[in-house]
Amino acid sequence: MLLQMQAAAGAPPLESMEPVVLRKAFSEQSKMTAAPPAEMSRVEERQIPGDETDIPVRIYRPITDSEGLLPVLVFYHGGGWVICDLDTHDDVCRSLAAEGECIVVSVDYRLAPEHRYPAAVDDAWAALLWVAENSTSIGADSERIAVGGDSAGGNLAAVVTNMARNQGGPELAAQLLIYPVVDIARMDRDSHLKFGNDYGLTLSGMEWFRDLYLGPDQDAKDPHVSPIYAGEFSGLPPTIVMTAEADVLCDEGEAYAQDLINAGVHVEHTSYDGMVHGFVSMAGIIDVGMQARKDAGAALKKFFA
Template sequence: MPLDPIIEGMLSQQPEWPPIRGIPVDHLREAVRSSSTQLPPPPVTLASVEDRNIAGPAGDMAVRVYTPEGSAPFPIIVYFHGGGFVVGDLDTQDMIARGLSAGAESVVVSVDYRLAPEHKFPAPFEDSWAAIQWAAAHAADIQGDVALMAVAGDSAGGVIASACALLAKEAGAPKLSAVLNWYGPGVHPIPEEGSAIEFANGPLLRMDDAHFFWEMFIKDESDYTDFRASPMKAPSHTGLPATFIASAECDPIRDAVEAYGPVLKKAGVEVELKRYPGMVHGFVSWLGFLPGAQAAMADACSFAKKQFAAVRQDA
């Protein structure tokens, strides 16, 4: 299927994004932040949005708590933004957190984890795991229900969400009801085959861009054997929560995203894997105007609500 006409029209009206490898990190972060914060938010209404500081492994860490309209207590979704572990913050994917809170009727805790290259692997995972523990311990304080918790993320954040589900299973708590993963790959390094070849030059994300982000992130190649970097490499996936995986058709890392689905299914995990036609990497950030993004958000929210309802029924 060809590129979505809305995306094609949008890309034709702006200069081609240059290869990331040639951009200084501080300039790259500012460019991503500038372009992201100009995007329209989804047309949703929330009861409140509040910035907080919580204790993290390396000191204070910022989170943003989104509370939906309705009657508390609400389910809790801890959300991790994308950006290759190098760029992104609470503002760049604010639109995703808003859509998720309203659509899933859940309190969303968005996490401002540390970024590479200043903070290499596994710093973002350590911060994110600490945020999950904080959300569980302070559920009542944020009008949440600790018995109804999920994790979510896009791209790098999807990797974090998948890894934190494995950490929660290993720790025995908190009990997670669902994982929502928009185009976060299940394995690193990305295999040089299939979509990695077909879409090596984009649109938008190039295969070399993905390699560059990981070169900034890992300390050495031994990090790739850690399940936090490659969730597919965990010794066991049995007992993981139900997982929603969304992939973009025109994305070089599409096949690495989709590869995690069969691994989970083989372990007896409930999986909903959807490929969105004509979409590119990062497309859910265009939630404010792109029907494909709206569909991917609606599907993820419906999946989460179904899992929360099942937990309520069993309680």
């Protein structure tokens, strides 16, 4: 259905559009594909301190019988580090808060090309540190923190998870990686070739995002860019990996899951048959998208327990 909609709309290739125009287009598309928003106990907008500028965040508290501190998921939205924002992923965050029975802190990190790497990583890390240091002020339990994200947001979640392990904290209960970007140095895996055209996110589109994010002088194999090159994966927290069968990023997500398994990390990997990149954000028109949100929430609850 989604691919038919895109074809009927005559959508031009991503790489043919200016980022500011593409952002507006995706903002409108997200409204058409979003699920009905789950009701929250409270939604709060804040500005938190970053290294160079304040970072907008949106904090979701679910409706729950608990009056104590809740676990918290720090969430980074997808969009190739170039597009999307708090609003495009609002319904996703509401679902994760409701299904995971946790607070969700959605992070509006700086976007490329106006702010190239490492701006997004810096903001993602600053947000995690802020949540860890200010957890009680938002009603969260500092001993039950997870990070997560979809696509480029999954990349940021994987990167800050490795950073937390390497720097001795914050200790994380889990990481949630939804069709994550973990290797932008290599674009020749089977899924890149098999699903690189006509399945939503294209190979050329992914290369365009990469180039806007990195610029000409950065190393795509830097583990803070492509976490699959971290080299050491032991000691990482329980990891939830979700991949889509007909997704250009499918194989790298599966490879990352296997690398973590080989290192002794507890990994729960689910591959969603027939799904394309971005399906979790399209739960308003793709039923499996909502099921994946429920799956993610159930896994988070287990690791938060």
